[in-house]
Amino acid sequence: GAVVSQHPSRVICKSGTSVKIECRSLDFQATTMFWYRQFPKKSLMLMATSNEGSKATYEQGVEKDKFLINHASLTLSTLTVTSAHPEDSSFYICSARRDGGIEAFFGQGTRLTVV
Amino acid sequence: TQLLEQSPQFLSIQEGENLTVYCNSSSVFSSLQWYRQEPGEGPVLLVTVVTGGEVKKLKRLTFQFGDARKDSSLHITAAQTGDTGLYLCAGDRNGNNRKLIWGLGTSLAVNP
Numbered sequence: 410g411a412v413v414s415q416h417p418s419r420v421i422c423k424s425g426t427s428v429k430i431e432c433r434s435l436d437f438q439a440t441t442m443f444w445y446r447q448f449p450k451k452s453l454m455l456m457a458t459s460n461e462g463s464k465a466t467y468e469q470g471v472e473k474d475k476f477l478i479n480h481a482s483l484t485l486s487t488l489t490v491t492s493a494h495p496e497d498s499s500f501y502i503c504s505a506r507r508d509g510g511i512e513a514f515f516g517q518g519t520r521l522t523v524v
Numbered sequence: 525t526q527l528l529e530q531s532p533q534f535l536s537i538q539e540g541e542n543l544t545v546y547c548n549s550s551s552v553f554s555s556l557q558w559y560r561q562e563p564g565e566g567p568v569l570l571v572t573v574v575t576g577g578e579v580k581k582l583k584r585l586t587f588q589f590g591d592a593r594k595d596s597s598l599h600i601t602a603a604q605t606g607d608t609g610l611y612l613c614a615g616d617r618n619g620n621n622r623k624l625i626w627g628l629g630t631s632l633a634v635n636p
Binding site: 413415441443450451452453455458500502504506511512513514515516517518520 | 530534555557559564565566567568569572574610612614616622623624626627628629631
């Protein structure tokens, strides 16, 4: 398999502040990475597709100014939750696929709590 | 509209019982993947099926891809408490910006 590392695994922040989450593919290059949000015992909800060297593609209903995505290299994508509010509290997960590959490999997830 | 219907959503069984989880769609997928997720962690890939009619076995887990590549099933024989978790199916439709289409998940609880 391939290794995707996500950091931090847990973060608590105050309402109104910004939080950055990193997603790294450790042993392969990923032109495309995906950011998901997940509610308890529910499936993954795709937020956006992160494209290396270009703008991210956001799913309908996801505010691109609130969830900033940067994919500056072939092994790193970041998601910044700006001006966080309690309703942004959730489990955020990234995934990456090898270029030309079928399987998606996931990071460990980040539990964000906004107080 | 849910493109990949996964059922059941919740399942609570006793250790030793068998179970089957289904993923159905009206769309054709080039491949379908099954994942298992534990609380607080990311999903872990169990298997990928590619060929219509394909059957793959992973110890007590049997995965099947429908002949028309529109549906798949996961069968667990003699479930154990360690099988508890969220099972997710995801379909790949080539050309769809490489996004996976996800089922709603099956939350399985295996009781001792």
